[in-house]
Amino acid sequence: MKDVMLGNHAASHGARLSKVDVIAAYPITPQTLIVEKLSELCADGDLNAKFIKVESEHSAMAACIGAEAAGARSFTATSSQGLALMHELLHWASAARLPIVMAEVNRALAPGWSIWTEQTDSLAQRETGWLQFYCENNQEVLDTVIMAYRIAEQVLLPVMVVLDAFILSHTNEIVDVPEQAMVDSYLPPYQPEFKMDVNNPHAFGGLVTPDNYMEMRYKIHQAMQRAKTVAVEADQEFQEIFGRSYGVMEAYKLDDAEYVIMSAGAITSMLRVIVDAYREKGLKLGLLKIKMFRPFPTEIFKKLLAGRKKIGVLDRDISFGATGIFFQEIKAALYPEKKNGVPALFGYVMGLGGRDITLSHLEQMVDHMMSHDEPEEDSVWIGLKK
């Protein structure tokens, strides 16, 4: 059934269709509408779930941890300061191997207060052991929440489904809402092998001596590595049932491209337009959209980027004192092969705190890349006022 809905509501319906058992969440702009919709769905009986209206994001994540530990599928959503407040528990969730799914609306961090989009909040959580998927549009948001449970419950790690503040969260788009039966055939009920069970008592998460800790971390790392294949399979099977797929990254006009631009999230829609425009002018430009950021699909990037002349990475985020975060990751992925043919890599920071990224900014980016043989600085800031 086709419907017109906000990106936030697409996330809510993704959770509804995934038949979550427990929801725990705390409001923060621009995520609030996700949980408001879920409250309505629970109140109306359209979703049979327990909704715990906690007193903070910290407790929201803690409650999801408790719920998953007892064997229930759980969901939460947050943004910015809320995600930062959860940070400690993001580690508790992943290291406990709990497949929680969370919608995270990318919003800039304070001070000064900014409710507008920026990707630093979620990217700053890259070491927490959560899978991260960035979405370009509302359809992708809904679909990715469903896929997220499928992946999370196979590899036993939590997943963050990320969408841009306002650009997606508060924008209506046509969304194809799948039938429950189709989702049921794709997503089996959550049946964890290990859980809190009075008939089979165990202790979870207790003291671990240096004798065992490292092996536990290695297993988490292996699960992350396995998620690379599991995510590809989940996407392919999604395609078979629902007729839509996104891949773990998406190549646009990349086949013969000598020059590549890369980014994640809603901005990739505009990058498609820019690619088309430069193609018309005869420039062999292509786009690589990063959907899966954790685990980082290094092998695929290497394969797709080998032999290109130049690559420009757009970061709507900044690691102060270093570079944009996507740029760092791409650079790290390409570096070990110090052979001829490693493309020149250019980093661009723009659109922080919801600053408009215009077509002219994107042209500046491509023109800068084309007019320099080598990058002269780690990141070029575009759209700064003088």
Add this chain to the structure above:
Amino acid sequence: MEAVFPKPRIPEEEYIYPGHLACPGCGASLSMRYALKALGPKTMVVIPACCWSIIAGPFPYSTLKVPIYHTAFETAASVSSGMAAALDQLGQGDITVMAWAGDGGTFDIGFQALSGAAERNDNILYVCYDNEAYMNTGIQRSSATPYGAWTTTTPERHLKDRPKKNIMEIMAAHQIPYAATACVAYPEDMIQKFRKAKTIRGMRFIHLLSPCPPGWKIPDDQSIKVTRMAVNSKAFPLYEVEYGEKYRITVEPRNIPVRDYLKVQGRFRNLTDDDIRNIQFSVNKNWDRLQKKVRYSE
């Protein structure tokens, strides 16, 4: 006054194995033993960072015969809320989810989550074993540390100059179905309270005074005796509160001077006679206030 409860038989079943990692004479380990005797096998325990994270044993061992979930310092209440909601949703609502936290995890860092769970009346049994300091990290003051006590962060030159936070009054003010104090020196009273708490749905809070020989600076074999003095000096009255309104004293104290209770503990060694008079004054005042509430409930 007669004891409110008839003396129950203390169940013989054990749910805590020998070989746990508590110090000799630890009230916290004995408290768990009695609590589980009262609650039985259909119990799940949530333990935040505290001495009990160690007492429970390292991976892959467990001191308890019931499931344990270890969690972050400030999350005993919220993890338990999630667990209880999940069990309800999965048709296992007859299991008792017991949060088991120290005074630090309850009075201080976990306080927000505790208040949240209480206000929502989540279906959990929250137990605070109160040894009146952060013992796990080496005896630092908490907001449960009594006035005048020595800790490593309230050294002799700067003993604690604020009274203990009255957690029971705060919990009662949330109007939760059940709140009670208890301690290992009165095991029958304690078992009755846990049994009663088990039958109630919603938020239940039990505040256990839990002697700690290294923290209180008492000999290992004196913890029960000293705790008994806490009750009899009225420094730690045993009572219960229903819905924030109905107060009942469950063990009538024998009325010994608070000096006797303080003098046997090394942590109060530096108190002057004036200090002790002040403490006696506030103990009397608190006791009067409690009695008024009991009378008001009748």
